[in-house]
Amino acid sequence: MDVPTDIPIRVDLYSDTITRPTLAMREYMCQAEVGDEQLGEDPTVNRLQDMVAELLGKEAALYLPSGTMCNQIAFCVHCQPGDEVIMDKTAHPLHYEGGGPTPLKGILIRTVDGERGVYSARQVEEALRERSRYNPRSRAISIEQTSNMGGGKCWPLETIREVCEVAHAHGMATHMDGARLLNAVVATGISAKAYAASLDSLWLDLSKGLGAPVGGVLAGSKAFIEEAWRYKQLLGGAMRQAGIIAAAGIYALEHHVERLAEDHENAKLLAQGLAEVPGIRIRPQDVETNIVFFDVTETGMTTQQFIDRARYEHGVRFSKMNGRVRAITHLDVTRQDIEQAIQAARTIVETPH
Amino acid sequence: MDVPTDIPIRVDLYSDTITRPTLAMREYMCQAEVGDEQLGEDPTVNRLQDMVAELLGKEAALYLPSGTMCNQIAFCVHCQPGDEVIMDKTAHPLHYEGGGPTPLKGILIRTVDGERGVYSARQVEEALRERSRYNPRSRAISIEQTSNMGGGKCWPLETIREVCEVAHAHGMATHMDGARLLNAVVATGISAKAYAASLDSLWLDLSKGLGAPVGGVLAGSKAFIEEAWRYKQLLGGAMRQAGIIAAAGIYALEHHVERLAEDHENAKLLAQGLAEVPGIRIRPQDVETNIVFFDVTETGMTTQQFIDRARYEHGVRFSKMNGRVRAITHLDVTRQDIEQAIQAARTIVETPH
Amino acid sequence: MDVPTDIPIRVDLYSDTITRPTLAMREYMCQAEVGDEQLGEDPTVNRLQDMVAELLGKEAALYLPSGTMCNQIAFCVHCQPGDEVIMDKTAHPLHYEGGGPTPLKGILIRTVDGERGVYSARQVEEALRERSRYNPRSRAISIEQTSNMGGGKCWPLETIREVCEVAHAHGMATHMDGARLLNAVVATGISAKAYAASLDSLWLDLSKGLGAPVGGVLAGSKAFIEEAWRYKQLLGGAMRQAGIIAAAGIYALEHHVERLAEDHENAKLLAQGLAEVPGIRIRPQDVETNIVFFDVTETGMTTQQFIDRARYEHGVRFSKMNGRVRAITHLDVTRQDIEQAIQAARTIVETPH
Amino acid sequence: MDVPTDIPIRVDLYSDTITRPTLAMREYMCQAEVGDEQLGEDPTVNRLQDMVAELLGKEAALYLPSGTMCNQIAFCVHCQPGDEVIMDKTAHPLHYEGGGPTPLKGILIRTVDGERGVYSARQVEEALRERSRYNPRSRAISIEQTSNMGGGKCWPLETIREVCEVAHAHGMATHMDGARLLNAVVATGISAKAYAASLDSLWLDLSKGLGAPVGGVLAGSKAFIEEAWRYKQLLGGAMRQAGIIAAAGIYALEHHVERLAEDHENAKLLAQGLAEVPGIRIRPQDVETNIVFFDVTETGMTTQQFIDRARYEHGVRFSKMNGRVRAITHLDVTRQDIEQAIQAARTIVETPH
Ligand SMILES: [Ca+2]
Ligand SMILES: [Ca+2]
Ligand SMILES: [Ca+2]
Ligand SMILES: [Ca+2]
Ligand SMILES: [Ca+2]
Ligand SMILES: [Ca+2]
Missing domain, CATH: 3.90.1150.10 (Aspartate Aminotransferase, domain 1)
Incomplete structure (x- = not known):
């Protein structure tokens, strides 16, 4: 041209x-009380984690520098090398996360061919592997809410429940990549807690529509989060006075959802x-x-x-x-x-x- | 019932x-001259390796206890963690090799939807990933000759050439899982060397139709085989007086091909x-x-x-x-x-x- | 009690x-111009990276959420699975980084018994492995400046040069964990560039004595940093409007070094x-x-x-x-x-x- | 010269x-009844496995192509990525197994400085790591009987018991690299079963002093061996009519121990x-x-x-x-x-x- x-x-x-932080958000960040988050001493990080755990109805939550790290850690906690995660063929970890959990921990990904990113319980059943010495172990499923490549399509609550029911019946963990979960919440009127109910782990992105500059928050059971902390250290996601950026997440959850x-x-x-x-x-x-x-x-x-x-x-x-x-x-x-x-x-x- | x-x-x-070893094969094995194969001192192993290298037109070959190990080693030599191998959705490593190279080295497998196990150069082009920070690296392709799940279908020589040409043009390595390569050779009259010409690595299984009790032989360049030796040690495929079983392979190649x-x-x-x-x-x-x-x-x-x-x-x-x-x-x-x-x-x- | x-x-x-950000640092952060760092559009992140590259005399630099991630990425870029990094028995990755590069990429660590964290060229020579099929590959050395467990001891410039000379002579990469490099600079009067000269990669921590809330900056050649970007994505260290926190690093380098x-x-x-x-x-x-x-x-x-x-x-x-x-x-x-x-x-x- | x-x-x-197979051993091999060992149909492999399980007082055993594979599989079954195995600084996996379990599964090895390959319960206690987010997890100990680099020194039974007691008290698995266990048995008059009693897994090498051409047998609980089978498949150690070589092991155990x-x-x-x-x-x-x-x-x-x-x-x-x-x-x-x-x-x- x-x-x-x-x-x-x-x-x-x-x-x-x-999205860039607004002036009000910046001022809020500027005044955040901070401490060493690895010592559990950052009150702002702690407060953000509590807010997200509460919002999603989970026991605990963990602030991380990115949504990608939320996904990586969740898969690493749920799976061992040679385990397999079922997800839609358009799912983000497959295409935008440097190979996803595969190079990090030898975890396989088995794709199903959903409709605009949303697959069915029956597709999970078909993708499940028989237990044998020869097979990877089907170990987790992952749902992307909303589906990015699916054009922002919302997973229906009922489909989430059905898919998770099949997964749990086969001893598999259920995970949601909630990069745009709050978009689904606002669009459908279904609460985040309701969406989260059948999931063992899920996360919110703060840096997308919510407008925070950095970070995501991963939630799950206490045991899950305790193990997630190990991976936060291992991957280098453990920061120090992270309250400065976590404050933006608090501000975003309080002002930018609706x-x-x-x-x-x-x-x-x-x-x-x-x-x-x-x-x-x-x-x-x-x-x-x-x-x-x-x-x-x-x-x-x-x-x-x-x-x-x-x-x-x-x-x-x-x-x-x-x-x-x-x-x-x-x-x-x-x-x-x-x-x-x-x-x-x-x-x-x-x-x- | x-x-x-x-x-x-x-x-x-x-x-x-x-298949079980015949009486004649057993007698041949029984008389094999042997030595420590790790020291390069097993004359029978050495001879088998030379025979296969010659048969396939490659510089060097390596005797291994199974075809699965041949595949695992080839992928491990060609790829680094986060690299991706393209293969048909029915390919053996995906379903029968304990997760294939993924748990061993964090290698991804990207499946294409071939026709009875045989895919096209165009499908490789479509499966190739753009180079970026976000993507796995497309690093190798794998062909299964004949295709087991494809009902013993032979990859046409021309298709092999085309697929390998695309792969090489994009800096990828080309590998053949030759579990039943000699079946294709006998069925089509095309020589093993012709089939092998555009491949960087490939192997023969001795324990299937050829009737040997144990083993496969992986072939490629000298540099490839030298690196394959490292993985033979690492995976525990380095044996000792393996000439005893390698002898069955020699016998099989001499008597059981036609x-x-x-x-x-x-x-x-x-x-x-x-x-x-x-x-x-x-x-x-x-x-x-x-x-x-x-x-x-x-x-x-x-x-x-x-x-x-x-x-x-x-x-x-x-x-x-x-x-x-x-x-x-x-x-x-x-x-x-x-x-x-x-x-x-x-x-x-x-x-x- | x-x-x-x-x-x-x-x-x-x-x-x-x-250390907590000072009021002046907070105000500086609050006004930082930001953009999407993954798109290369965050001017503050870009400026911090340029400052550190310049300070250390390297071609390029990369902002990361922690010093641990700097170490992890450097080892992952320098090494393949089965490669070995030589470091002092007191080195940080061995004890405080969740297993260091071993769980992430199958990299071995070989310890030497230095004097308060400082080892000698001769100790590197003794720790080097002969090339063989049986051995890990000696692939990198790592120096911690200053040595934390060594009581803040500074690696002498001459020792760094000697150790790196041996390493380079054997085809190994040289890395510095520069968590407190600027403490050594201020204590000895030797410039950071001089310390960095014989190193292939090194990093500064911004969140320790420099007083920034979050982050470290990894530096090296352009090719090294381009590959480091892949791992930044993979590990989830790629953030968005990270200029907010990078600004604290700029402020710290301008006001908190001396x-x-x-x-x-x-x-x-x-x-x-x-x-x-x-x-x-x-x-x-x-x-x-x-x-x-x-x-x-x-x-x-x-x-x-x-x-x-x-x-x-x-x-x-x-x-x-x-x-x-x-x-x-x-x-x-x-x-x-x-x-x-x-x-x-x-x-x-x-x-x- | x-x-x-x-x-x-x-x-x-x-x-x-x-050692090379004797004529009598060859004749015995030549007549072995065989089947597909992966289907559990090789009676000779099954018999060898039963013999070794019995000899070592374990529930089950698994025939493998090498002692290295026995070690690799045992560590892979006992440990997850980021777990740590304690062994003597002279132990075989550290120096002769291509990096041991580290490149295969991201397992760390922590060395202790034993006396001619034999370390003490107290050394295990000192090498144990406190549980924290920062640390590898101490997960297994490994004993080499006899110690190769230790000049064939036998681990005293009492030391084995003490070391295993400490390990078990801390939730760790205990493994013996029994490459020359039967040499210790013959030298000391202590039964293999007695040596094995406090170990969760151990193996015998058939190809060393026993004179068989190929293989080792790994033993442990049924659950351990079932999981070991998965790794046998993954690593490519699953063979076919392996009874041919397993027969040599039977012959060796019957004729070459004393x-x-x-x-x-x-x-x-x-x-x-x-x-x-x-x-x-x-x-x-x-x-x-x-x-x-x-x-x-x-x-x-x-x-x-x-x-x-x-x-x-x-x-x-x-x-x-x-x-x-x-x-x-x-x-x-x-x-x-x-x-x-x-x-x-x-x-x-x-x-x-
Ligand atoms: Ca944003
Ligand atoms: Ca506008
Ligand atoms: Ca057979
Ligand atoms: Ca018949
Ligand atoms: Ca600080
Ligand atoms: Ca022998």
Whole structure:
């Protein structure tokens, strides 16, 4: 392209990970009381952990520097080398976590072919392995709420229950990658505790739609968290005066949960607007939360071409995932930003190079 | 069932692994000159290794106690933790090798959905991962010749070449699980060396159709075999006066290769005979080598029921794989045995309990 | 004991990890410009990394949530499973990092018996293994500057050079655990760059004497850091708007380095004061930086008894390491605190229970 | 050297691993009844396993292709990644098993400094780690009977009991590397069962002094052996008609145990003879079984020079271990061979080059 590449980003739909702490959040962080979290002496970390344990109805919780570490630790606690975790073929650990628990502990992942990231109890039954000397041991299942590659689809509560029932009946642990669990909570009105009830471990991400700069919180039984602490040390996730960043999580849980509804509304607006652009294929009825996928290949452009033009001609940043364009709404995206993004898409499609 | 369970096995189609050393092979073993193989002083082991290296057109070869160890070592030499091997979803390491290289070295396996175990260069291209910080590294491909779960299907030479070309173009290593490579050689008339030409590593199993009691031989470049030796020590595959059993491999390569044609003929006879039994679904034209799969569910029996009746009412042993009945012909199965097996199947189907 | 256990800590010599961010540091953090560090878009993280790379004379650097993760990643980048790292028997990864790189990647650690944590080139030569199929591969050496269990002893520059020369001559990588490298710099006047010159990788801890709440920075060649990024993702050390905490590191490097001299002076005062308490065995001349070890067993108390009485009768917190009492001076410890600690020790010793 | 290098080996004291099957043993092997051992259908393998389980007083046993695999599997069954095994600093897995269980499963080894390979209960207590989040978990101890690097020293029964008592009191598993356990049995008159009583797992090597060409047998509880089977599959130690080689083990246990006394006598003769050669330092009273270490450095030759001259001037093969010369007596070494070896040593020492 002959366009300048230094045009600033005006509307950033790349991911909800890019949310930046607000001024109020920063002030709250600045005043946080802190201590050495490894000694259990950071009151802010302790308070955040208690809040999340309470929110999810679990005995204990553990603050960690990332959602990836939450997943890694949960799988490492539940599984031994040669054990197998069942998850959807689109699940995040398979594609974005450096190989997930496999290089860390020799844990296998067995994929099932769900519907937009959501699989069924029956699929778990089919993926289960007979106990034998030859087989990996089926040892855990993992659910991603909401499903990122599934376009923010929410796992229905009933499906979670059924899947977990099968898993538990076969002695398997159940885990939820709750990167966007609170989006599902806000979208469906089902409480986090209800979603969490049949899970042995799950976590919340604080750095996505909630707007905190860093971290996730992993929850489970006391014994689970005690063992998780060992892995927190091993992986280098044990920090010191982490209350500074944990404070942002407290602030986010207190102020940024309900507003996720705006992100969902914006995502729907975006989907509806894009649906009217000729050549863009999208199903607005699939948008349940804050993620929007669409296909531009009928316009004659490749996905990458569309993304580059949006970025460098209009300052609108999308991302590419699985061959499609992905947009995620969040705290730093307004309704006007959405309108600007729709207009940019329309202009791109109507103005071929 | 109310039948006696101590009826002896008269026709054993369970697997070609059950072949027993012949008297002549035993005599040959008994006279083998031996030494300490770890010191390179076992002349019989050395000779077997040279024979296989020559047969496969590779610089060097290594005698190992099993085909599983051949696979494990090859993957461990080619890959580091977090690297990924592409193979068919039916491949043996995924289902019968205790988790394959994953628990041993944190290696991931990415499955492709081939046709009876045979996948295409295009499928490799699609399974390849972009290089990034988030991704496992696509590092090797593995081919199973012949495909066990694919019913003994032979990988066409051209497909092997194409798949390896794509792999090499992306800096990946190419490996063949040659558990039944010589069956493919005998069935197609293509030399083992031709099949091996585009592969960085491959192995022969001596204990299946070839009739040796123990072992496989892994071949590759000198550097590959030198590193394989390290893993032979680590895994406990380094033996001492292994010439005793290696001798059986020499004998097998000298006397039992061409006769694999009989096994193939017997397999075809079995398939044709079973095709005439009402309710048994089978495609005789799919039988290329010594493996026969068939489906009995239209008879109203489950697969397991059929297998149990064959075993305990007729002394005919089949195995179950992937929900179907599997029969494998081999050195210890005669044409009369095949007729007996067909007759047994017919009687079972025609005599409901 | 019958003493109240809720007496507050007045003088905290437990570790320099317990330093809390100052008000000025908090304000600096609060105003930090941030972005998504995984996308390379966090300007504050980028600036901190550049500062450390420059300080250490390396091509590149990587911000990580802890010093433990710096060590884990460095060993994982340098070594493959079955490789061996040589380090002193007192080294931190062996005792405080959940098993160090062994559970993460199957890396062996071979200990040498140094003098207060400092070993010699000759000891490296003796610990090197001959190349063979049977042996682990000697692959890296690790130096801890200053040596924690060695009482804050500084590795002499010449010793570092000699040890690294032997290592490099045998194809090994050289790594420095620089948890307290800047203490050595301030104590000896030797620049960090000079210390770093013969090392392939090393890191600084920001959360100890420097007073930042969280994090360390790992430095090395561009290729090393690119590979380190893969492990940062894998271990879950990749954060998002980490500039908030990285800012504290920048502030610390700009304002808290030279003042480490005060900590060293305080440590010497403490040692001299304790040396005059009857029954306390200590060698003040061994105190080179901010760590003080002493032995109280001649007083008739156990180490734990002494520590408990200091804590619960006087509000002075020491720690126990290797059977001795350890005191570490830092940003939050004043000269008056030191006098109070000495007085407490004297009172405890003179007032038997 | 200018000597011819093709002089045949006349007296081979390199190791008892080099023993070759006798004619009678070969005939016994040749007639062995065999089946598929993975299906539990090899009667000879089954019988050998039963014999060893009985001999050692354990519930079950498992035939494996090597002693190294016996060790690897035992540690893998007893330990998880991050667990630690305590063993003597001279123990075989540390130096001759490709890194031992560390690369296979991330298991740490903590060495203690025993007396000729034999350590004490107190040393175990000192090596035990406190339970914490930071520490590896002390999980097993391993005893090598007899100690190879310790010059064939026998672990006293009482020491075994004490060491195991401490280990069990701390929830640790106890394992014996019984590579030469039967040498200890014959030398001391203490039964194998008595030695085995306080051990959770142990194994016999068949291929050393017993003279079988291949294999070891690992014994323990039923649950232990069931789990060991999983690793046998994973490591590739599951063979097929292994009865052929297992038969040699049966023959050896029936015919070659008591004759180990001759090897011990020969070893003592060798030690006494060498003690009279000027410049050779040796303690004949240390020779308890079939291993003899001696030091030739006072002769002015290096260890390697002495070994090379013995080999190429006299056809006497010694090995080098830990800087000394090692000789091992065995089935294929006669009293005349010993005299020849002594004479060779004398000639070498008296005839400087
Ligand atoms: Ca964020
Ligand atoms: Ca905006
Ligand atoms: Ca066989
Ligand atoms: Ca027959
Ligand atoms: Ca701090
Ligand atoms: Ca032998």
